[in-house]
Amino acid sequence: MDNLLNAVVLLLNFLVVPALAYGSQLALGALGVTLIYGVLRFSNFAHGETMSFGAMFCILFTWLLQSWGVTLGPLPTALLALPFAIIATALFVLATDWLVYDYYRVKKASSLIFLIASVGVMFIMNGLVRFIIGPEDRNFADGARFVFTARDFKEWSGLAEGLALRSTQLITIVTAIVIVAALFWFLNRTRTGKSMRAYSDNEDLALLSGIDPGHVVRIAWILAAALATIAGVLYGLDKSYKPFTFLQLLLPIFAAAIVGGVGSPVGAIAGGFVVAFSEIGLTFAYKKFLAYLLPAALVPDGLVQLLSTEYKFAVSFVILVVVLLIKPTGLFSGKTL
C-alpha cells in the first residue's frame, strides 16, 4: 500500500504539479493567440515576444518597487508590478497595431501579409528586449519559495517520497483559474464581450448591427497583451526569465491553440494542458515509479524515459502533426470566440 502511495506521490510531485503549472502558462499564451486569430484572422508570431515584453516590464517595475522597499511579504513583488506591466505592454501592442497592422486591415490584405508583418514585429520586439534588459538570465521571484516542502510532506505523511509545492506553482494555477473565469465572464456576459464574439463570428453581420470594428480590435489587442503579460510573468516566476526562450515557447503555444481549435477559447485551455502533460509525461523518467510498483526482478535497468528532455519541442510538433493529419480543425472545432 505504501508503495502505491509512494508511486502516486512521485508522479504528483514530478509530473502532475509541474504539468499543471506549465499547462496553465501555455493555456494563457494560447488564449491570446486564439483571441487575435478570432478577431483579426491571423496567427500572431509576435505573441511569444509579447510575453517576453510583458515579463520584462514586470521585472523592471519589480526592481523599482524593491528599490523603494515595497514587497508583498510571502508573495512575489512581481504580482504588485503586474498591472503596471500589463498597461505598458498593452500600450506598446496598441502602438504596433496603429503603426503596422491597421494599414493592412484597411487594405484588406491577406492573412499571410499580416503574418509576415507580425514576424517583423517579433524581431523588433526581440531586439528591444535584448537592448533594454540584456540577454542574461533573470530571476525575479521573491517572497516565500514553498507552500510546503518535500520535507514537510514526508514528516506529515510518513512516506518515503516527498511532495513539494512551490509558491510560484500555486500562484500560477490560481491566477490562471481567476483569469480564465474573468475572461469567460467578459466574453459571455458583457456587452463588449458579446460584440467581440459577434464580430469574430460574422464580421459583415456585426458591422451591420452597428458594432464598431476599431473598438473590438482594440479590446482584442488589450486582452491579448494582458494574457501574454500574465503568461510571461508566470512563466518567468516559475522558471526564470531568459529572452531567448520565448521564441521556442511559440511552438508549444501554437500547438496548444491548434490542438484545441484556433479561435476557440475553451480549446486553447484544453490544448495547453494536452501539450504540457504530453511534454512532461514523455520526457519523464519512469524508472523510480516502476520500482515502486513492480517486483524488484522486473524493474528495468534504463531510466525508462521515452524521450530525452532536449526534444521537448518535438513533442509539441508531433502533437501538431497528428492534429493536422487527423482533425485539422482541432478538438473544439471552431473559428469563432
Add this chain to the structure above:
Amino acid sequence: MTETNRPVLLFAAMALLFVATAAIIGLNSALFALNFCLISAIMALGVNIQWGYAGLFNVGVMGFAATGGLTAVLVSYPPVAEAWAAGGGGILISGLLTLVTIAACILAYRRMPRGLVRNWALAAIILVGLFVIRYFYDPAVEAIEAVNPATSGFLGGLGMPILFSWALGGVVAAGIAWVIGKISLGLRSDYLAIATLGISEIIIAMLKNEDWLNRGVKNVIGLPRPVPYEIDLQQTEWFINLANSLGINPVDFSSIYVKLCYALLFAAVLLIVLYLSEKAIHSPWGRMMRAIRDNEVSANAMGKDVTRRHLQVFVLGSAVIGIAGAMLTTLDGQFTPTAYQPLRYTFLIWVMVIVGGSGNNWGSVLGGFLVGFFWLQAEPLGIWLMQVITAGMAPDNPLRVHLIDSGAHMRLIVMGLILLLVLRFSPRGLIPERTSRAH
C-alpha cells in the same frame, strides 16, 4: 529611368560597391563578402521560388540550410572505422526498426476500422517500437561516442568529394520539405508557417544533441575542400611564379586565389539555378504558378491541382535552400550547429527576397547581394555608430557601456524595421515582378 535600365543600373551599383570595398579595405575582404553574397543569393532564389512564385511562407529556411550543411559533413568526412565497428550496426538496426515501426503504423491506420481500438493499437505500436529501437540505439550511441571523444566520437561520413554534397544536400532538404508539405499544405495557409517553424527548431535541436551523427556542439572541423589549400599553393612553383609576375606576396595571393576558386564555383551554381528559375517562371508552368498564387479559387476552377502544385514548388524551393546550405558549410570548412540562428538563416533571407522584389528572380539575387553585403558591414558600422553617439560620455558611464554592448542587438531591430518598411511602402521591391501589363 526605364523599366529595363533599372536592374542593369542596380547591379552595376552593386558591382561598384564590391570594387570600392576591394579598393578601400582590400581584395581579400571584398572576395569574402562576394562569396557570402553569392550563397545568400542562391538561398534567396530558393525562398523566392516558394514565396514569389506560389505565395508560400516558409519560416524554417534555417532548418533546410542546416540539413544541407549536415549533408556536406556526412558526404565528405572520412568514415571513422572504429566508431562504425563499435556501434554502426546498432545504429543501422535502429534505423531499420524505425522504418518498420512507421510502416506498421501506416498499415494499422489503413487496415483497421476507425475507432478506439485503432487509436490504442497505434499508440501501442509506437510505444513498443520506441522501446525496441532504444534497446539497440542507446548502447550503440554510447559506444560510438566513447571512441576518441576528444577528436571524433561520431560515425564520420562517406569520405566522398564534398562537391557531391551540394546536389545531395538539395535532395535531403527536398525530402524533408515533401513530408512537411504533405502534412501542412492544403490546410489553412499559416499552418505551413507554423509547421516549418517547428521542423527547423527540431532539426537544430537534433544537430546539437545527436553527437554520434555530427559531434553535436563539439562541431566538426576540417572538412575536405573542393579547392586547393593555401599552404600547398605557397609551395608550388607555378603559383609562386604567377604571384611574383603579378607583383603580389605569394601568401596574400594564395588566400585571394582560394577565395576566387570558391567564387567561381558558387557563381557557376548561382547561374545554373538562376537560369533554371528564369526558364521555369517564363514557361507555361510558371504562368500556372502565378495564376494559382494570384487567385487560388479560379485556378482550381480551371482544373489546376493547387495543393499538388504547392507541394511541388515548396519541395523545389527547399532543395535550392539545401544546396546553398551545403555550399555554406563547404565554404566554412566546418559545421557548427550553434551558428544556426533564425535571424541569420531565416529572417535575413526573407528580407533579401522582399527588398529585392518578390516574384522576380533577378530581384532576389540583387536582394541577396545588397542585404548580404550590408549584413556583413552592419556589425562594424553598428559598433562605430554607438561609439560616435557615446563619444561625449565618460568611458565608464554605465549608459555608454550598455549601448556599446547592445550594438549587436541592433541588427534584430534594424532587420525588423527594414522588413516592415519595405512591406508597407515598397511591397514590390527594388526590381518589381514584371507582369504582362508592364510592357
